[in-house]
Amino acid sequence: MKDYYSTLNVAKSATTAEIKKAYFSLVRSFPPERHPAEFMKIREAYEVLIDENTRRQYDSVEAMPEVVRLYFREGQAALHGGDTERAIQLLERVVKAYPRFSVVNSLLGEAYLKNENSGKAIRVFEELVAREQSNAGFARQLAQAYAMRGWHRKAIDGFQRALSLDEDNISLWLGLIDCYLAVKEFDSARETVMKGLEVSNRKGWDNLELYYHVVQIDIFSGDHGAMQKHLEEMKIKALAKEEKAHVAWFLARLAQKIQNIGLHEESAATIETALALQPEDTEIREIKKKLDAHHGILRQIKELAEDPTFDSDLAEMLEAELEFCGNRYCLDCQTTQFFMEMHIIIEISSYRKHILRLKNSYPELYNLKQEFFSNVLNPKKEHYLLELYKRKYDKFKKLCPERFKLPEKDAEDYYPAEPYRRTGPKVGRNDPCPCGSGKKHKKCCGA
Numbered sequence: 001m002k003d004y005y006s007t008l009n010v011a012k013s014a015t016t017a018e019i020k021k022a023y024f025s026l027v028r029s030f031p032p033e034r035h036p037a038e039f040m041k042i043r044e045a046y047e048v049l050i051d052e053n054t055r056r057q058y059d060s061v062e063a064m065p066e067v068v069r070l071y072f073r074e075g076q077a078a079l080h081g082g083d084t085e086r087a088i089q090l091l092e093r094v095v096k097a098y099p100r101f102s103v104v105n106s107l108l109g110e111a112y113l114k115n116e117n118s119g120k121a122i123r124v125f126e127e128l129v130a131r132e133q134s135n136a137g138f139a140r141q142l143a144q145a146y147a148m149r150g151w152h153r154k155a156i157d158g159f160q161r162a163l164s165l166d167e168d169n170i171s172l173w174l175g176l177i178d179c180y181l182a183v184k185e186f187d188s189a190r191e192t193v194m195k196g197l198e199v200s201n202r203k204g205w206d207n208l209e210l211y212y213h214v215v216q217i218d219i220f221s222g223d224h225g226a227m228q229k230h231l232e233e234m235k236i237k238a239l240a241k242e243e244k245a246h247v248a249w250f251l252a253r254l255a256q257k258i259q260n261i262g263l264h265e266e267s268a269a270t271i272e273t274a275l276a277l278q279p280e281d282t283e284i285r286e287i288k289k290k291l292d293a294h295h296g297i298l299r300q301i302k303e304l305a306e307d308p309t310f311d312s313d314l315a316e317m318l319e320a321e322l323e324f325c326g327n328r329y330c331l332d333c334q335t336t337q338f339f340m341e342m343h344i345i346i347e348i349s350s351y352r353k354h355i356l357r358l359k360n361s362y363p364e365l366y367n368l369k370q371e372f373f374s375n376v377l378n379p380k381k382e383h384y385l386l387e388l389y390k391r392k393y394d395k396f397k398k399l400c401p402e403r404f405k406l407p408e409k410d411a412e413d414y415y416p417a418e419p420y421r422r423t424g425p426k427v428g429r430n431d432p433c434p435c436g437s438g439k440k441h442k443k444c445c446g447a
């Protein structure tokens with residue numbers, strides 16, 4: 001595995017300016033959206049070497065006892081290879097021997113995050129930030145951990161603090177923009193993009209990723225006129241700088257993202273712009289094919305929702321399944337999915353007939369949650385599912401108690417010993433919330 005200097009293609013004697021220059025060059029070749037694995041390695045190397053203290057620690061690795069040095073190298077390789085359990089075991093051993101070795105603590109925190117233990121990761125990063133307050137990389141990791149936990153306000157503060165320490169780190173700009181988008185503060189997101197573009201133009205680093213976010217913000221804020229304008233500007237920019245491949249790929253991915261939230265017209269315009277830039281690109285053509293198929297699935301879900309012979313909860317569950325962000329570590333999506341599945345489990349007997357009809361009448365929709373539906377249809381698994389979701393209830397309540405608003409006396413209804421039978425009228429996710437807030441139930445008490 002390459003060391004950090006080799007990753008950035010710089011000498012061990014490289015100056016701060018040389019490290020930044022190498023980072024900018026590599027980000028241009030491996031933009032984070034298109035090459036996430038390569039970019040993460042580049043960012044990791046940059047954040048360690050750009051800080052005087054962590055660079056000195058990293059250089060001292062060679063002076064460690066051989067066994068500790070081996071644990072560090074193998075733990076790092078395991079983390080990058082996706083074996084988070086092994087990475088945690090190895091890195092915890094190094095931390096035990098060198099508890100204040102920040103570089104290793106940082107990697108251990110990343111391993112905790114990838115292993116879906118955001119609580120431990122946050123504790124690691126909070127300690128690092130408190131100990132090394134001038135380190136932008138640690139501030140970024142803490143903000144990212146907050147964001148993955150769904151604490152976007154804390155994450156926004158963290159990214160802003162990190163940017164005050166290193167405004168050349170593209171990850172900080174992108175992280176802050178994503179947080180503003182998550183809380184639907186589109187004006188703040190757009191202002192952040194513009195500030196980032198100003199910094200990039202002044203410093204001379206590539207701003208394609210930021211420009212791509214301008215279009216994303218236009219779409220999410222519903223400004224279709226600006227969206228068309230910026231799509232055309234991106235096309236011109238791509239042709240002038242010979243960046244057609246990158247821009248086309250970004251737009252194709254953006255088309256996928258906005259299709260998932262129901263913006264079909266915008267998605268169609270975006271993928272068409274991508275194809276205009278790279279008409280022979282087989283990957284983009286394949287994405288368009290998948291988007292067309294996705295649109296067909298949505299039409300079936302709409303048809304299912306309008307069919308009075310089916311319980312509308314099924315259509316709402318399948319619609320939500322398509323809206324999930326795609327990040328397997330996203331606690332917000334995991335919790336939402338848990339609540340919807342739990343609702344089926346506690347009324348499992350009454351839902352079986354609907355799911356069986358779904359399997360026969362809408363096989364493509366059934367396949368969206370085939371494993372879950374198959375378990376529900378199997379009477380022998382009823383007790384197993386009740387116990388499984390009782391454990392999941394305890395897990396998610398501990399991870400995100402803010403999502404569990406029921407009084408303790410009502411909480412047991414979520415995992416009864418016998419299947420639950422609804423006593424009052426059912427409130428759909430898209431119905432007005434009974435609490436009187438004026439919001440849809442799925443955005444209020446049904447969240």
